[in-house]
Amino acid sequence: MSVADPIAPAPTTLPRSAIGSRVFSVENPDGWTAYAAEYERPLAESVLFAGLRSNAPVEFAVDEAGVSVATAGELSWRDPDGRDRRADPAGRAWRWEASGGSGPVELARHAASLAQQNADWEAWDARCPVVDERFAATTRLCWRTLGLNTVRLRSHPETLAVVPSLFGYVGAWQWDAYFIALGLRHGHPELARDQLRLVTGAQAADGQLPDVVHDGGVLANGRDLPDADRQRLLEHGSSYADAAVPLTKPPLLLWTAEQLHAVAPDDAFLAEMIDRAGANHAWWYRDSVRAGQPCYLHPYSSGLDDSPAFDTPAGPTPDLAAYLITADRLMEVLRPEASDPSRRARTADWLSRQTGAATVIDLLALFAGGPDRRHPESPTDRPEHSANRHPEPSANRHPEPSANRHLEPPTNRHPGERRDLPPARAAELATALADPHRFGGPTAVATVSRQEPAYSAGRLWRGPVWLNTNLLLAAGLRANGFAELAAAVEASSLRLVEAGGPYEYFDADAGTPASTAVPFFGWTAAIYVDLAVRLSAGSARSAGPNH
Template sequence: MSADDLARLAGRHLDLQQAPFTLPGSRILVFGGADGAGIRVHTAAYEKPLDACRVIDRLVVTDAAGAVASVTEVQPHAVSFGDGIATLVFAGAEALSIDGRPGTVVEWTTPDGSTGCHLFGGPVRFDVAGDRAIAVTEWAGHDSAVAEAQAVWRDWFAKCPVVRDDLQEMTAFCWWVLGANIIRLPALQGGRPVVPSKIGYVGLWQWDAYFIAVGLRHGDPELAREQLDLAFRYPTAAGQLPDVVHEEGVLASSDDLPQADRDRLRRAGSAIADPNAPVPLTKPPLSAWALRKVLEAAPETPEIRAWARRQLQTIRRSQDWWFADSDLDGDGMPEYGHPYSSGLDDSPIFDGPLPTTAPDLGAYLVRQDLELARFAEEYGDADPALHRGRAGRTLGLLMQLWDADRSVFLARAAGAPVASDAVTGLMPLLTGELPPATTAALVAAIDDPRRYATPWGLPTVAASDPDFSATRMWRGPVWINTNALVAEGLELCGFPERARALRECTVDLVVHGGGPHEYFNPLTGEKAPAATTAFGWSAALFVDLAVQLSR
């Protein structure tokens, strides 16, 4: 299948509603008009809603008879109006170009109420500067802009993995999502970060970078490695990796939060959460897991081994940081000092006081030390026994969270058990080293329709739990990353067929739901109302799952 064929498959999903028209590296987003006619243009910015980043409120094309021409086709490189009477393309990352047949007119309105029009006898270019500024000029470069935009996407789709026929179209769309979400972040001083979404998530979050790299490795392993390079670029002096790098710098502490967020942290009711005593903000320790997967797609060369050694230095210091600086009650088991550090911000396990001792964090720490032990054996850069010993101690502490009567791993809020039956309690499968009876109980929970066997995968809170909501973020909806991690845990624990079934269910969910949304209703398989669309880690993990299922 050619790159152009794959681009056309992706184009079937570019509806200008859930998937805007954009270009790798650009901040410009083109959506369908609010009134159903024409288009509107926004830019992407960190922590700013689309409505605050309007550039053109309405742009319409009218034919020679004065009738408004609808958008009739969207392909990755071009938007067509009226079956081809006009075409809109990118002219580089910061401009749009439109050309039409003689007698055709383009009209536009900007947020300040000003209007403009152009009678086509040649193309017009819209240069975008900032959130609301445009400069409109006639120019002669439209045809070359078409060719350049097509070449950008042709090069991108040439790397798209070829998978099973029933998964190929969605894989092409997910590959488009990853390319579309490439952006420039000034704070990173170079590089090609693939952000979670240009709609609301313009930054490089640790967790997202790991999952995105895992998907990218199948078609662009160099870009996958670059995501880890960027994610590991700004550790603190103590070795902590930051939560996010964004437009204005690095978010690694509650001191970096807006005042309203610091006030909410104070109200959580723990001395640890006192805003006058900064709380580190990070993301779960899956860095060695991600490095392992990215290296699986990399050639075994001296250069790659040297690159891996550099990353391992950062990862080992980060792992040590969890035990030295995030064991907030001093019992040997690190805790989350802030919900942001979990990636599951709104989970009911954080409804109580902080800090939170969470089974998912314990599982990730065990998995990370086991991975680091393997790397130490392969690279000779550390003592594997130290990592294996710590993994064993952490596993022992993790088992103290097991409630045998309820067959669930429970979190603790400032030392007190949290009753919520959340997907965090399934993550200990990732250790691959649970007692057989515990593993069997978790598999039974996954297969129990009263708890986790909902029609469309694993809810983030068990269906029988009082905290369950089918649509509220992290309180019931299915997330692609939690499904994928639990599937991997099932395989590590000796249940490969059950793991495959969950992976098949997960790709079916994305196809059924119409794309790689942020999260899904577990009962209907549809996008949850507040979920972001064209979401980076959902796209990347769909690609990863599709490749696995196509072998």
């Protein structure tokens, strides 16, 4: 992912846009600015108009092709080339096309666009999940953020894509699609399925899934990286700048599909995703290997692009091992004949021999936790039961993940139970996660240990808090028996969004949106919605959309 252009000042209210449109406008101190967002095109090069003002109230109507403004007064603005413009619509509206050009249009056309825009937003808002009152306002903001980020990719005009952000990330990134689907499933499960269809529909014959599906096709190899990404790698002296190696994202497809199915069952869709996931897991074990274990052949495939773990070429990593172990454990339940216990055992053996905890990549070994599904579980072992048991996330009920103490390993809860992550290693990682001098504290979880020289509280994956890794860590903690710490991580995640809005990532020391983080970020919004539903009265399985 390229670093998107920061908007200064960052908008504090949702931009004006329409469902399915990449056109949006924001209000700045000098007036309104409108953009037509494109994949890997800087926002500074995507301006339709800037500094729009009027001596009378203005009304915006946005559709997929452009934006029009109606006013009883005179309009003034700057064109993309900086020239000052003035116009008196004189009973008409003024329209800017996303493809370029502007001019007067009849008020009837403006009114029709506005009516459709309002109807689409009304339908979107009606799907906002019902949550407890303490989560309601931020859930509405996050649900609207997901609507804001809907576009129609030119390569898939029949499908509504929920992209990471109109502020720089206009494409369907594979693992963004997974986290976004987790939030959408509670109010719009069919749209959640569409996000998975978008990224899996571009699966290669060998089973590889692409990194990104965009307007012009897919990004699936390092040689096809956008110029901005390649330049950043060159600036860091990375050997990956011109590497012709596969680009993908972590194998979370089956994990996501199973959770979507739990809320909105669709047997045919689940069967299709099992097929896709099975082919993808085979690709990881066959074609993306170093030192005898699956690994990322490019750091961007990890999703943790500039993590210090990749400052030098990396071999196998604990996070990928954990993802694959969990995927195969799910496959063993959903389609036993497609699972490979010996493959999983080899990966678990490798994971059990790892030590230390320098980055979140090490902590994510926790995601491999959980009992062997061939042994029976008690009801309290199931994730959905744990979600129902969560107390209200308040200062009195949820301790911060900052207890400076050693956490004891959980005991096996069933005779003969085999765990893919040794309990002692799980306890070691949980202790590191909770340590305020390493990953924990009031703002958790940092993505790099504060004891590491590379730690930077506000720089991408070198320290900041991201909600997607927090979600995975909380799932891993709960699976390994650390339910209280998992609840604390979830509560910290909620507080960050409630205080700062759905930003891309948060400064790990200040607890505020990082200065380079993108606003109105898709997976942050979706994960907040998912947590709010699951932590509200009832569970994700009983809380329905607000129809």
